[in-house]
């Protein structure tokens with residue numbers, strides 16, 4: 001892997017974290033606007049309130065499969081907040 005490729009990978013990873021941080025801070029599904037809920041089975045697991053079969057959804061409505069894993073390590077968190085310095 002070249003230096004350029006490593007830099008690109010790093011930038012992509014950082015962009016995903018920033019996006020996940022923004023979504024979880026907002027607490028709304030980016031696909032349908034329903035409230036997001038944490039699934040406590042795994043740390044950092046967020047799911048759209050409309051995820052699941054009818055009757056098992058936290059919020060009734062058209063099905064939505066959105067879910068997100070966001071559980072940054074302290075180093076990743078520092079890198080995001082500190083702009084990668």
Ligand SMILES: [Zn+2]
Nearest residue numbers: 029032048064
């Ligand atoms: Zn949704």
